[in-house]
Amino acid sequence: MGGLDGSAVWLSTEGKFPYGRLESMIDHFIAKHSEVLPEMDADEIRDNIYFDSMADQETQLHIFNYQLPVLIHDSRALQDYDEVDLTQDREPGESESEGSGANNGEQRKTQRRSRRRKPVKLIIVDSITNNFRSEMNVPISSEDQKTKQDFKSSILQRSADICEIGLRLRSLADHFGLTVVCVNQVTDVFLSPGTATSLDFLEGPSTFRALDNPTQLKKPALGLVWENTINVRVVLQRTRSPEHRNPHPHSEAVVSSEPLRTLTVIFSPWGANKRGGNPTESGHCRYRIDETGVVGVE
Numbered sequence: 001m002g003g004l005d006g007s008a009v010w011l012s013t014e015g016k017f018p019y020g021r022l023e024s025m026i027d028h029f030i031a032k033h034s035e036v037l038p039e040m041d042a043d044e045i046r047d048n049i050y051f052d053s054m055a056d057q058e059t060q061l062h063i064f065n066y067q068l069p070v071l072i073h074d075s076r077a078l079q080d081y082d083e084v085d086l087t088q089d090r091e092p093g094e095s096e097s098e099g100s101g102a103n104n105g106e107q108r109k110t111q112r113r114s115r116r117r118k119p120v121k122l123i124i125v126d127s128i129t130n131n132f133r134s135e136m137n138v139p140i141s142s143e144d145q146k147t148k149q150d151f152k153s154s155i156l157q158r159s160a161d162i163c164e165i166g167l168r169l170r171s172l173a174d175h176f177g178l179t180v181v182c183v184n185q186v187t188d189v190f191l192s193p194g195t196a197t198s199l200d201f202l203e204g205p206s207t208f209r210a211l212d213n214p215t216q217l218k219k220p221a222l223g224l225v226w227e228n229t230i231n232v233r234v235v236l237q238r239t240r241s242p243e244h245r246n247p248h249p250h251s252e253a254v255v256s257s258e259p260l261r262t263l264t265v266i267f268s269p270w271g272a273n274k275r276g277g278n279p280t281e282s283g284h285c286r287y288r289i290d291e292t293g294v295v296g297v298e
Contacts, residue, residue, distance in 0.1 A: 006121025006178075007048035007075060011063065013130040017051045028292040048118045057131040061161065064168050068123070072176050075119045120178060127183040128165070129221045132158055159225045166229030182230070189217035206266050212239035233266040261287050 010017060026042050033040065050071065054060040169180045189207060206227060210216040220226075220233070227233075238261045265271045265283045286297040 005118055007050065007118040008122040008124065009050045009052075009068070009071065009120055011052055011054055011060075011068075011123070011125045013054045013060065013125075014127055016053075022049070024291040025293045032292075050120075054131065057161065060131050061165070064165055069172060072120045072172060072178070075117060076176070078117045078119075120176070123169070123172075123178060123180045125169075125180070125182045127185060128226070129183075129185040132162070132222065133185070162222060162225045163229070166226065170229065184226070185221045186218045186235075187221055189219050191217070206233055208235055208264065208266060211237040211260065211262060232268045232270075234268075235264045235266055237262050237264070258288055261289070263287060 023042075026045050029045070030040060030042060052063060052067070054063055169182070172178065173180050207217055207219045210218055238259050240259050263285050271283070288295050288297050
């Protein structure tokens, strides 16, 4: 993705940008890597994080189709310009053999390189679902024919919009070599009495068990239309139930006050796929969130 040499775009449909958390992560990041990257400062990191709000579906489609491609293209054009400018950043008559002149030239190059706008390498959409759900015309009564017709039209239009957004994001990822992370919402799976609860008998590859209640089944929103658009699906879960840990094989269990958080790979062409709720199996990992960001837990 480019590591430290890339920028990120955060597109939100569900609220304000978490500036407080970002500032905390920036402070800890700079302190952690101060010896390796002494020239990095907070302003440089802020300059390479873009944020925009998508209040409705029309705004969301406009950003995906027009503003986002322009931003990605311009970020790469600026990078190419800076790289050319760095090779020419030398005073007239200055040669590389001149000690002080060469050192000054290198300092100017380092300063300009560290402050330049970096190419977009990561896009986060939080969430892809909110505008689709909030703008649906759900019929209140079965006798309301007009509302039922509007509902059918909304379903068809929603499917078309989902396909358009999915294809646009995939084309941007393939063409520019970047990663797109779309936050989705989940819904409950309701079964008839006596229905087998084994995941093997349930329709759809993305159904999974809730972490705090393995008998409760969940599935992602937006259905098969969105599921056939994405390449990888992971599930983040959290429970407030006390977690019992044994730090050592012969020690007593310790109750942790932190909520148990797990990341589970639902499907991926590169990794194990797990839909059960046992976080000790392969395909799962534990993590916690603190002032530094996301931290893995053994």
